[in-house]
Amino acid sequence: MVLEFREDPTKKVSIIFSTERAHRPQVFGEEKQKCPFCRGSESMTPPTTFARPNAFDWKVRCFRNAFPLLSPREEFKGLVGPAFGDHEVIVETGEHGALFQDFQPAQLALVLETYKNRFSAMASREGIACVYLFKNHGRAAGASIEHEHAQIVALPFVPELLEREAAAFDEVSRASGKCFYCSLAETEKENILDENQSFYAVCPPFARFPGETWVIPKMHRASMLDFDAEEDRDFMNLLAFCVKKIYETQGHDYVIAFHNAPAGRDFHFHAEIYPRTNTWAGLELGAGLIVNTKSEKDALKELKADGEEEELLVQ
Numbered sequence: 001m002v003l004e005f006r007e008d009p010t011k012k013v014s015i016i017f018s019t020e021r022a023h024r025p026q027v028f029g030e031e032k033q034k035c036p037f038c039r040g041s042e043s044m045t046p047p048t049t050f051a052r053p054n055a056f057d058w059k060v061r062c063f064r065n066a067f068p069l070l071s072p073r074e075e076f077k078g079l080v081g082p083a084f085g086d087h088e089v090i091v092e093t094g095e096h097g098a099l100f101q102d103f104q105p106a107q108l109a110l111v112l113e114t115y116k117n118r119f120s121a122m123a124s125r126e127g128i129a130c131v132y133l134f135k136n137h138g139r140a141a142g143a144s145i146e147h148e149h150a151q152i153v154a155l156p157f158v159p160e161l162l163e164r165e166a167a168a169f170d171e172v173s174r175a176s177g178k179c180f181y182c183s184l185a186e187t188e189k190e191n192i193l194d195e196n197q198s199f200y201a202v203c204p205p206f207a208r209f210p211g212e213t214w215v216i217p218k219m220h221r222a223s224m225l226d227f228d229a230e231e232d233r234d235f236m237n238l239l240a241f242c243v244k245k246i247y248e249t250q251g252h253d254y255v256i257a258f259h260n261a262p263a264g265r266d267f268h269f270h271a272e273i274y275p276r277t278n279t280w281a282g283l284e285l286g287a288g289l290i291v292n293t294k295s296e297k298d299a300l301k302e303l304k305a306d307g308e309e310e311e312l313l314v315q
């Protein structure tokens, strides 16, 4: 088994080699295999690291990923060497087939409480520079099990894309004395899909994916850990609403990237939702040049459509 960081000297990027992950099970509806994420299947996964309301009758449950990308047992030796870090799965419901966007408010609250607990536990560990929470839903989004879940990784360095975002944030702050994201609600007010007291959802004109939607706090918050109780509720409500709209109008495969501040740095938290309808090919893979075939205005028109129109757009 190989579990290590390697650096590509030609592109100056780190790659995780995790050969074990090739063996992870695929559990989707048409297959008869038992789902390891269901309530009652706990013995099929590593031991519980956190559960709510309790480990016996849980509604949200976490455990170390059985096919990890990173290992807390290793030591960080730089960008080449053992893949030090951590990797957990957050099962967001005990019910197989229950969809994130249909969760009751009490369930959404438990899910966010769990995200925050695992984020905080991982961020406080020595040698961790970045904790990254993400959610893959559907095969085209890379999920291997259809049962709703998220994943969280702790890394000893800030990965390329997140570092680029954090550096751009610093640059704007230095040059203008303002936070780019604090100004975004004003500069992008024509592209707002919906909002509540403390958050807004926007389709940015620089989206990388057709139908991409961001959920951003109105107040400056570096990470999810800075939300108060009202913001917790507003965030999950708007996030679930956006997922529902994307599911109904863009297709059933999506990724959510939760962008929190890297350790010890300022940033403005946001969640980016990517509908996975396009396939990255020659330009994206070989040249890093992204082609988006849907403008933010067209995406907004689709996401705002209701009733029968929505149905027609589902593939």
Ligand SMILES: [Zn+2]
Pocket: 035, 036, 037, 038, 039, 095, 096, 097, 147
């Ligand atoms: Zn299940």
Ligand SMILES: [Zn+2]
Pocket: 179, 180, 181, 182, 219, 220, 221, 267, 268
């Ligand atoms: Zn801000």
Ligand SMILES: [Zn+2]
Pocket: 165, 259, 270, 272
């Ligand atoms: Zn981001």
